[in-house]
Amino acid sequence: MGLTLGALTGCGDRPARWDASTRLPIESVGLSGAVAVADPALDRVMMLSASSELSLANTPLRVGKNIVAIEPSLDRSTLFVLSRGVQPRLHPDDEHPSLTVIDGGVQPKVTARYSLTDPLQGIALDPEGQWAVVHDAGGLVVNPNELIFVNLQDPSSTPVSKTVRSFGGRPERLTFTSELTVPNGPPRRLLIVETERDVSLIDLSDLTRDEVTVLLPKTPSGATGAPAEVAVHDGAAGARIAVRLENDPNVVLLELGQPPAGDARPFKLLVNVADVGGVPSSIAFVQTDGGLRLAALVPTASRATLIDPSSSFPETVRFPRPFSRLTRVTGDLAAQPAGSDVALLWSPSTAGIAFWSLGKTSGTPYRSVDHYDIGIAVAQVTDIPGEQNAHLKLLESAKGAEFYVLDLNQRQSFPMLTQASGFSLSVSPDGERVWALRSGTRSFARILLSTLHPTSLDVERDVLAVYDVARRDQGRAVIALHASEQAGETSLGATVLDALEPDTARSRFFSGLWLGGLP
Amino acid sequence: MSAARWWLAAGFSASLAAAQSPPPPPGAEAPAPGAAEGVVPAGEAPEPAPAAPSMAPAAPEPAPVSPEPSPEQRAAPAPAAPGPAAERPAVVAPLPPAEPPAWQLWIGMRTSFIKDSGFDPFSTDDTFAGGGLGASWAFSLREAWSLGWTLAYEGGGAAGTARGASTLLNTHRLTSGPELRYHVLPRLYVFARPSVGAQYQAASLEEGSTGVTLEATAWRFAFDGSAGAALAALDLRGPRVPLMFWVVADGGYGITQRMSLSLKPPEDSRAPARTSALELGQLSASGPFFRFAIAGTF
Structure with a gap:
């Protein structure tokens, strides 16, 4: 009778969302005003944002089914969520693949959703925020050279599919250029597509135009040349692109030259190959007192080769150490040299760094390199966003228990010691603080970049990740995520502190974040 | 008489x-x-x-x-x-x-059907089972009608999981009210029983990130309106004990005032300091119910 009554009252099972599993690993992304935590079991993203009272708002946002990629924009103001949809689609109402765009501010919301025709699993984002390119198809029959262009400036636009002509390769890296000068037409931006054996240039101002593909030369051993890095330069003399090849001393120089008369194409690609005297590990266009050069670091010879792109004439500059990485830092200096660049040299396998002043290159190469012996081999150089502390760089090692704050203006480096290796650093979006965390412990620290004063904080649960986000009252909060696993199910909590004046005696703990939005 | x-x-x-x-x-x-x-x-x-x-x-x-x-x-x-x-x-x-039964004691089971979404964390379906006991006293007879007063206690529980976190909902319901009977046959009567009272509700969730059980408790107004029938199933009246047993079944609708599921750690728990409440919305334990009881009269 009870069952009968139950049937009469229409009772039934609860919604399946209450039984959705929550498993490790947890994927989270720090945005400008919120922390995004993927909840793939329920096809949603939990957006955690803080208010003035240090309360935590948990805003679950529905995204497409079957999340495959989550990427923040370069400025961390936007989150892109790529979903495969329902595969295979058996019913007309089965969801298509999609790209969801989420505003990562203090009041997160879905700003656009683009329906895609094919389930792709890779996404490349335009640093200028105009384009997203979805690629890397999966399925029984796939076209790996198909790229889907999503115009982020127009939420109502339909994504455009384009297949890159291939000589047997498939896209591996996509690089958006800034606006480049072309001889025949207004400046335009290009998408550089690197495959295992060629490089294609796609005109982003006209996606219907055929791309230009450059088949790379073979290596001295006879193997097919594979691109390893591209460098781009735009100047009054025209735009140039350089391609570094894997295990190849040659560098390919591309010039966007004048097309033949009567040719409607915006440019004609002029290809040149220059030998830098060894296998380069890093390339960059630099301004020297002698003009534009392509700098190629050859760590096996502890030197750099400067190539004049117009003549392919090489110059060499010897280094005291085999530096393998180069970062141009001219724009971050308070006193910028006129007409020439300053580069930071570093290497993950050699301790120390060097400043390379390219204005003094010709004729006095050795005096142009100022070497600084720091205690770590630098594995990563992190920029500081914003203008106030742009002259600072974070130098991290791969395994060490210390990191350095490098002042480019003073050319001083400040060691910051940690208790153990395995920590991670994150810079606040306003560029005023650095957060150091050793994941899985209860301790993390804030370093004020203005004073380099560290503040250690110990919370009551192991920390998975720490994010510095804007608060709704114009202040800032730090959100420390806590995850625990029991019987295969995870729990997610967060501690919220004031990022400007962190005090664990005034923090707040929020639990059960997976349950947000379920009732 | x-x-x-x-x-x-x-x-x-x-x-x-x-x-x-x-x-x-x-x-x-x-x-x-x-x-x-x-x-x-x-x-x-x-x-x-x-x-x-x-x-x-x-x-x-x-x-x-x-x-x-x-x-x-x-x-x-x-x-x-x-x-x-x-x-x-x-x-x-x-x-x-x-005489028609003047005093009645009963013990039985009650199954409620709670469709409120606030109940979802505690059960995979909408049923909420419990047991109870009660007493009634018939103080007035008029033709085939009799009127009495009832007092009942009912307790129930539901255990479930919410995305892997164990949950529990316990209730204690104390109600009282009149009971109007119509004696269809000497061994059969039907009745209607409106009653009011209060329900104590305790909801809890074992939260992993805090490592403690979060709780929310509240007393809430309760009302039951039910109708049913009782059938004399066993007559054990003897020279000294006028005992009879009845099978009683009734169904109706129970109303319980809404409760906020604002789950907090206990004061003396190991939860992190200043742990905020976990908000799971509100729970309305109202819904139709069915009750089956064995009653003894004397």
Whole structure:
């Protein structure tokens, strides 16, 4: 009778969302005003944002089914969520693949959703925020050279599919250029597509135009040349692109030259190959007192080769150490040299760094390199966003228990010691603080970049990740995520502190974040 | 005894006697045709008889069954006959007309159907089971109707998981109210029972990131409106104990004031300092219910 009554009252099972599993690993992304935590079991993203009272708002946002990629924009103001949809689609109402765009501010919301025709699993984002390119198809029959262009400036636009002509390769890296000068037409931006054996240039101002593909030369051993890095330069003399090849001393120089008369194409690609005297590990266009050069670091010879792109004439500059990485830092200096660049040299396998002043290159190469012996081999150089502390760089090692704050203006480096290796650093979006965390412990620290004063904080649960986000009252909060696993199910909590004046005696703990939005 | 009481008593007694008395001896006087109807014609109501004793003395011989007892029977029940018990088999005499149950104690189970979304964390379906016990006292009889007052306690629980976190909902419900009965047959009555009271609700969730059990408790106003029937299933009335057992079933709708599911760690727990409440919305434990009970009357 009870069952009968139950049937009469229409009772039934609860919604399946209450039984959705929550498993490790947890994927989270720090945005400008919120922390995004993927909840793939329920096809949603939990957006955690803080208010003035240090309360935590948990805003679950529905995204497409079957999340495959989550990427923040370069400025961390936007989150892109790529979903495969329902595969295979058996019913007309089965969801298509999609790209969801989420505003990562203090009041997160879905700003656009683009329906895609094919389930792709890779996404490349335009640093200028105009384009997203979805690629890397999966399925029984796939076209790996198909790229889907999503115009982020127009939420109502339909994504455009384009297949890159291939000589047997498939896209591996996509690089958006800034606006480049072309001889025949207004400046335009290009998408550089690197495959295992060629490089294609796609005109982003006209996606219907055929791309230009450059088949790379073979290596001295006879193997097919594979691109390893591209460098781009735009100047009054025209735009140039350089391609570094894997295990190849040659560098390919591309010039966007004048097309033949009567040719409607915006440019004609002029290809040149220059030998830098060894296998380069890093390339960059630099301004020297002698003009534009392509700098190629050859760590096996502890030197750099400067190539004049117009003549392919090489110059060499010897280094005291085999530096393998180069970062141009001219724009971050308070006193910028006129007409020439300053580069930071570093290497993950050699301790120390060097400043390379390219204005003094010709004729006095050795005096142009100022070497600084720091205690770590630098594995990563992190920029500081914003203008106030742009002259600072974070130098991290791969395994060490210390990191350095490098002042480019003073050319001083400040060691910051940690208790153990395995920590991670994150810079606040306003560029005023650095957060150091050793994941899985209860301790993390804030370093004020203005004073380099560290503040250690110990919370009551192991920390998975720490994010510095804007608060709704114009202040800032730090959100420390806590995850625990029991019987295969995870729990997610967060501690919220004031990022400007962190005090664990005034923090707040929020639990059960997976349950947000379920009732 | 009023006419209504007599009607009930007569019918009740006849039914019980028919069920308990041995077959009449050969030649025994058969009941008068139509007498089993147990209906007193209008205007022929007998004189009010003195209150029938709840226990009848043992009689040497089974009395003839008569649905309409004679005035003598009503006025003077047969006294116990002397004699050695060993020589005569002990025979239980048909009981005299019995009063409708004045006191009733019951124990039973209650199943509620809660469709509110606030109940979802605690159960995979909408059922909420529990048990309870109660008492009622019939203080007024009028013809086939009787009116009493009930007091009931019911407790229930539901355990579940919410995305892997164990949950528990316990309730304690105390209600009281009138009970109106209509005696369809001597062994069967239907009733309606509105009652009001309060329900204590305790919701908890074992939260992994804090490592403690978060709780929310509240007393809330409660109201039940139900209707059902009771059937006399077992008559254990004896010389000293006027006990009968009934099967009682009723169904209705229970209303419980909404409760905020703002789950907090206990004061003395190991939860991180200043742990904010986990908000799971509100719970309304209202919904239809079905109740099955065994009742004893005396």
